Amino acid sequence: MKFVDLIKPSAIKVINTASSKKRLLHDVADLAMAAYGIDADTAVEALMERESLGPTGVGHGVALPHARIAGIDDVLGVFLLLEKPINFDSVDRQPVDVVFGLFAPEDAGVEHLKALALVSRTLREESVCAKLRANHDPATLYTILTESHSVQAA
Known part of the structure; x- marks a missing residue:
């Protein structure tokens, strides 16, 4: 699996501010709807349900909200860069x-885990996050995510 298989340029957005974790999950869902046609209400509900199991804020300013959604065929990603960090528990x-949000088919199994591992491994690299934080142009962010990090997932 490669980053380029997970995300498309229209699924990247820079947000000035999010007022709360809940608002941010709505922003993730809205971007998934705009980029992939995923129903935003269904996406928010699934993300909130997943968050209730435990926070997806993995540390060092990175969150990986993810959920399984009925009716989609592939694992799909969205990326948001916040100009002002927020509390995400x-x-x-x-x-x-x-923030890198992932949406997987209900029966995705190992593909969902491979995608999560790829995103997690990539965003654990301080140099990658530094480049992402230094750029607020979605096209540049897409290049950073997809160009040098298209290595195979586990």
């Missing part, structure tokens, strides 16, 4: 400004 209690 992250494991390290640090505010979040780098």
Whole structure:
């Protein structure tokens, strides 16, 4: 699996501010609807349900909200960069400004896990996050995500 298989340029957005974690999950769902036609209400509900199991803020300002959605055929990603970090109940209690949302088919199985591993591994690299935070142009963000990080997932 490669990053280019997970996300398309229209699924990347820079947001000035999100007022809360819930609002941010709505922004993730709205972007998924705009980019892939995923029903935003269904996406928000699925993301909130997943968050109730435990926060997807993985630390160092990164969150990986994810959910399974009926009616989609592939694992799909959206990326949001926040100009102002927000509290996301992250494991390290640090505010979040780098958000990669993943949506998988209900029966995705290992493909969902491979995608999550690829995104997690990539966004754990400090150099990648530094480049992402330094750029607010969606086209540049897409290039950063897809160009040098198209290595195979586990």
